[in-house]
Amino acid sequence: MRLFSRWHLEPSRLDQGRESRAVSDFQQFKRLSVRPLGHVRQAIRKGVYCGQTAGLAPGKQQCNVAILPLDCAMDFFTYCFRNPRPCPLVxxxxxxxxxxxxxxxxxxxRTDIPQFNIYRDGRLIETVSDISDHWRDDLVSFALGCSFSFEDALLSRGFRLRHIERGRTVPMYRTNVQTRRAGAFWGPTVVSMRPFSPDDIDDVCEITGRYPYAHGEPIHIGNPERIGIENLEKPDWGDLPDVxxxxxxxxxxxGVTPQVALRNARPSLCITHAPGRMLICDLPNTGPDDNGSPVRDSSHGS
Incomplete structure (x- = not known):
């Protein structure tokens, strides 16, 4: 197991380690951004790359991931069904x-996501790049659509996305828009933010609206205070914005929305992708199937 939390180090050494790792991840990102999916997946699986995945394996769908014990999986499935915009099941x-x-x-x-967050009773206990040591026979994995899929479509149409150009994680914020509760799962909608020229907004909405399994079009444009975001310069997750x-x-x-709901539900064990570090699939960005329905494996009944 490759563990990222080394609390025995002095703070100054921790800071140096984080900076060194960030530089290394960005260098790896630049190299991997022009490599095929198989090479990217192997780099992630071996722990060579642990950074954000936006801009990697263009044309391939990326997914948010949540892994839960079977005893609470049905309630989480219902939560996703009731909140398809932030939680589109794939x-x-x-x-x-x-x-x-x-x-x-x-x-x-267990190995094909750059970093996982592991929660016990709603509390983050560690961040790792391999969950093999935590795997159990009762764990159910959920793959949910991710905005990185529509980002690929925007890039192919010539729109600039600065967080990708700079190897950063898109900024994300809690809002005052509440989701629909299911069992113990509840919480606010979390949003990701990308800035655009007013002249481009209509085209951006039209393009992203074609990807309902990847959150679809924006839920809000303009004044962030209207959805409860007091300071755009202080994202709750991700890197600082560049507007x-x-x-x-x-x-x-x-896709951080279901992570908040998971923390509120406080299951005995929950494993998610770390923000910005997704599961890269073999599926094309055109969608799970022709009509955007979730993938089903007929041989396994899932």
């Missing part, structure tokens, strides 16, 4: 099966 595994066959011929959910003069911030429902 695939649900059988209990105990870490191989995500419908999403990729060799995807192993230039004359641009409008556009906010999309975000």
């Amino acid at each position: 695939h649900v595994s059988d209990a105990g099966d870490p191989i995500m066959r419908p999403l990729g011929h060799d995807i192993d959910i 230039q003069d004359g641009e409008l911030p556009a906010f999309w429902a975000c």
Whole structure:
């Protein structure tokens, strides 16, 4: 298991380690951004790359991930069903099966995400790049659509996304827009933000609206205070935004929303992707199937 929390180090050494790792991740990102998916997946699986995945493997769908014990999986499934914009379901595994066959011929959910957050009773206990030591026969994996899929479409149409250009994680914020509760799962909608020229907003909405399994079009454009964001310069997750003069911030429902609901529900164990570090699938960005329905593995009944 590759563990990132080394609390025995002095703070100054921790800071140096974080800076060194960030530089290394960015260098790896630049190299991997022009490599095929198989190479990217192997780098992640081996722990060589632990950074954000936006801009990697263009044309391939990326997914948010949540892994839960079977005893609370149905309530979480219901929560996703009731909140499709922030929680668009792409695939649900059988209990105990870490191989995500419908999403990729060799995807192993235990190793194929750059970083995982591990929660116990709603509390983050560690961040790792391999969850093999935590795997159990009762764990169910959920793959949910991710905005990185529509980002690929925007890039192909010539729109600039500065967080990708700079190897950063998109800024994300809590809002005052509440989701629909299911069992113990509840919480606010979390949004990701990307700025655009007012002249481009209509096209951006039209393009991203074609990807309902990847959060669809923005849920809000303009004044962030209207959705409860008091300071755009202080994201709750991700890196600082870069909004230039004359641009409008556009906010999309975000896959961190179910992570907040998971923390509120406080299951005995929950494993998620770390923000910005997604599961990269073999599926094309055109969607799970022709009509955007969730993937189903008929041989496993999931």
